[in-house]
Amino acid sequence: MPLKLYNTLTRTIEPFMPRDPARVTFYTCGPTVYDYAHIGNFRSFLAADVLRRFVESPLCEVTGRDGKAVSGPRRVVHVMNITDVGHMTDDADGGENGEDRMAVAGRRIAEAKKSGRLPAGVNIDPSDPYQIAAFYGDAFVDDAKRLGLKVAVEAEKEPGLMPRATKHIDGMKRVIDALIARGHAYVGGAPGRKAVYFSVESFERYGALSGNTLEALQSGAGGRISEGNQQEKKHPADFLLWKEDAAHVMKWPSPGGIEGQGYPGWHIECTVMSARSLLGEAEFDRLLGEGGHTPDPAIIDIHSGGEDNIFPHHECEIAQSSAAFCADAGHGTFARMWFHPRFLFVEGAKMSKSKGNFFTARDLFAKGYEPAAVRLELIKTHYRSNANFTEQGLRDSQRMVERLRRFAENGASDGSESRHAGTVEGAFAEAMHEDLNIAGALGELNKWLNETPRPTAADLAALKRIDAVLGLLELEKPAQAQTELGLFMDGLAPDPSVIAKLQERVDAKKARDFKRSDAIRDELAAMGYAIKDVAGGKVEVRRK
RNA sequence: GGCCGCGUACCAAAGUGGUCUAAUGGAGCGGAUUGCAAAUCCGUUGGCGAAAGCCUUCGUCGGUUCGAAUCCGACCGCGGCCUCCA
Numbered sequence: 344m345p346l347k348l349y350n351t352l353t354r355t356i357e358p359f360m361p362r363d364p365a366r367v368t369f370y371t372c373g374p375t376v377y378d379y380a381h382i383g384n385f386r387s388f389l390a391a392d393v394l395r396r397f398v399e400s401p402l403c404e405v406t407g408r409d410g411k412a413v414s415g416p417r418r419v420v421h422v423m424n425i426t427d428v429g430h431m432t433d434d435a436d437g438g439e440n441g442e443d444r445m446a447v448a449g450r451r452i453a454e455a456k457k458s459g460r461l462p463a464g465v466n467i468d469p470s471d472p473y474q475i476a477a478f479y480g481d482a483f484v485d486d487a488k489r490l491g492l493k494v495a496v497e498a499e500k501e502p503g504l505m506p507r508a509t510k511h512i513d514g515m516k517r518v519i520d521a522l523i524a525r526g527h528a529y530v531g532g533a534p535g536r537k538a539v540y541f542s543v544e545s546f547e548r549y550g551a552l553s554g555n556t557l558e559a560l561q562s563g564a565g566g567r568i569s570e571g572n573q574q575e576k577k578h579p580a581d582f583l584l585w586k587e588d589a590a591h592v593m594k595w596p597s598p599g600g601i602e603g604q605g606y607p608g609w610h611i612e613c614t615v616m617s618a619r620s621l622l623g624e625a626e627f628d629r630l631l632g633e634g635g636h637t638p639d640p641a642i643i644d645i646h647s648g649g650e651d652n653i654f655p656h657h658e659c660e661i662a663q664s665s666a667a668f669c670a671d672a673g674h675g676t677f678a679r680m681w682f683h684p685r686f687l688f689v690e691g692a693k694m695s696k697s698k699g700n701f702f703t704a705r706d707l708f709a710k711g712y713e714p715a716a717v718r719l720e721l722i723k724t725h726y727r728s729n730a731n732f733t734e735q736g737l738r739d740s741q742r743m744v745e746r747l748r749r750f751a752e753n754g755a756s757d758g759s760e761s762r763h764a765g766t767v768e769g770a771f772a773e774a775m776h777e778d779l780n781i782a783g784a785l786g787e788l789n790k791w792l793n794e795t796p797r798p799t800a801a802d803l804a805a806l807k808r809i810d811a812v813l814g815l816l817e818l819e820k821p822a823q824a825q826t827e828l829g830l831f832m833d834g835l836a837p838d839p840s841v842i843a844k845l846q847e848r849v850d851a852k853k854a855r856d857f858k859r860s861d862a863i864r865d866e867l868a869a870m871g872y873a874i875k876d877v878a879g880g881k882v883e884v885r886r887k
Numbered sequence: 888g889g890c891c892g893c894g895u896a897c898c899a900a901a902g903u904g905g906u907c908u909a910a911u912g913g914a915g916c917g918g919a920u921u922g923c924a925a926a927u928c929c930g931u932u933g934g935c936g937a938a939a940g941c942c943u944u945c946g947u948c949g950g951u952u953c954g955a956a957u958c959c960g961a962c963c964g965c966g967g968c969c970u971c972c973a
Contacts, residue, residue, distance in 0.1 A: 351891090354891080372973080373973095374973075375972090380973085381973085383972090383973055384972095386973070387973035388973075390973095444971085553890070553891090553969075554890040554891070554968095554969095555889080555890070555968095555969065556889090559888090559889055559890080559969080560969075560970090580970085582970075648973070649972080649973030650891090650892090650967065650968075651968070651971090651973065652972090652973075653891090653967095653968070654890090654969060654970080655969090655970050656970090683973095684973075685892075685893095685966090685967075685973095686966085686972095686973070687973080688966090693967095723899090723900085723912095724899085725900085725901090727893095728900090729892085729893075729965095729966060729967080731899080733898090733899080735899080735913075736898095736899065736913085738913085739899075739912060739913050739914095740912095742912085742913080743912070743913095749927095774901085780901075780902095782899090782901050782910095782911080783900090783901050783902080783910080783911085784901095785901090785911070785912080786900085786901060786911035786912080787910085788911090789910095789911050789912065790910075790911065793911095796928090852922085855922075857922055857923065860922090861922095861923065864923095864924075873925080874924095874925080875924075875925040876921085876924085876925075876926090877925090877926080883925085883926090
């Protein structure tokens with residue numbers, strides 16, 4: 344059975360039917376870079392990563408235009424943007440007032456600098472938003488690569504796969520001008536604070552993605568929308584495409600015949616970067632040009648983002664993208680498939696700094712958890728459930744990673760053809776085809792591992808194809824330092840006092856003074872180390 | 888108020904009409920191994936029973952059906968979104 348996915352737009356699980364089954368276009372709404380990304384961010388990005396890996400796997404079938412199954416492998420062009428334009432902290436005015444997030448980040452960096460908390464070798468000017476964005480952007484890409492986010496790895500060679508919003512201001516202005524020309528946008532406001540708004544009433548299906556109606560939005564608007572800016576809007580739900588503001592931290596010459604400088608609205612960047620990066624510059628030009636509008640309601644195959652993006656961000660993207668690119672603007676869907684992973688909880692509660700259950704990826708790496716374990720813990724729950732991230736779960740994941748690695752690294756036995764290699768791939772794929780049932784797929788994998796004590800070359804090849812989807816074994820292994828006696832895991836540095844105790848313990852054991860050797864183990868435990876004797880007479884040392 | 892999602896055994900999490908006491912992992916228990924540990928491997932983990940077997944479980948209460956964890960209704964509880972957020 345070919346791949347089926349839950350499409351937020353239709354609220355049903357439906358066959359995935361790309362425009363070209365050999366080349367799938369996939370856009371993920373990436374991070375804003377005012378701070379380090381946390382594990383909730385990464386859960387969402389990793390869910391998208393697993394989807395892209397599965398779609399390009401030889402194990403995956405998709406539905407062709409003729410309704411028939413098309414087997415893999417296939418190419419997936421996956422683009423994930425980085426939002427490096429500053430946005431406002433205060434939403435009370437629809438994001439048009441308040442403080443720029445980039446400025447807030449600058450203050451935080453300035454404080455960190457003063458108290459010496461910036462990482463060594465980092466020297467950024469807290470008053471330069473571009474430097475701040477570059478700093479956190481680089482940190483994000485580092486974390487993403489360690490967690491095996493394929494798009495981040497690819498973007499090293501092909502930077503266009505992770506476009507920066509500030510590099511696409513020209514495209515945004517062109518789209519805004521096109522929207523004005525087509526009657527979907529208008530200029531309002533007084534000189535010096537003019538704004539371009541998208542007219543939601545000009546887009547028939549506004550609200551289709553989030554299940555809203557314009558009436559509901561109007562009545563539900565409540566106190567969230569300020570009076571001030573509403574007066575210049577034709578409809579309360581009209582959203583900002585561009586704002587003239589000479590005082591803004593990041594600003595550019597304006598579109599729409601507005602004289603002063605300003606900055607783009609929240610949603611327009613994704614319209615531009617998705618179309619341009621996935622379809623290419625020439626097609627972007629053609630779509631915007633005279634008579635270039637596509638007859639196809641969808642421009643790209645898959646679009647993903649966290650569930651909080653459904654409204655307003657993706658709703659607005661659909662409206663403005665369809666209005667700009669589609670021949671029948673009112674029925675555009677922008678993407679064929681809308682994919683929205685749910686939020687991550689941590690220790691049973693919504694992650695928040697005040698609850699102390701807020702983790703960035705690098706927090707966990709620093710605690711000694713290896714990237715593969717973090718990755719597995721973040722992907723092993725169905726993407727449409729609120730996963731609960733726990734330390735216990737992380738330990739479970741760590742063990743499963745070690746189990747897989749042992750299986751893969753012990754080498755092929757010269758035994759006969761495996762009875763199972765073919766069936767595990769089939770069972771794994773069958774589960775994944777059902778809206779990415781990864782827990783079911785992992786269950787099949789575990790069952791097979793149990794049944795295969797002596798893997799053959801065919802078994803190892805099967806594991807490799809499965810792992811290409813999971814993306815675990817390719818990740819860096821935890822740092823290990825060896826001394827004559829000790830094997831220091833979890834990135835621990837060999838501490839002389841520990842080495843001395845290990846030596847003393849070996850001597851005690853040699854003298855069969857087990858009372859003393861056990862006491863040393865307790866002493867090490869009190870110091871925060873867990874030890875175990877491993878093959879070759881060495882002692883493995885881990886954090887307790 | 889509107890829209891959406893969730894509730895499975897000690898924990899996590901599959902299962903969407905019979906093959907379900909219910910995959911898989913963890914934890915627990917028993918065993919092998921170890922000086923002892925750890926790790927690993929094997930067995931096992933609802934109740935009664937030596938066993939065959941019988942009884943009871945999938946938020947609660949009802950309903951549909953020969954048959955329900957699975958379909959329908961109501962209720963209870965949890966969560967997300969409704970212009971900050973992945």
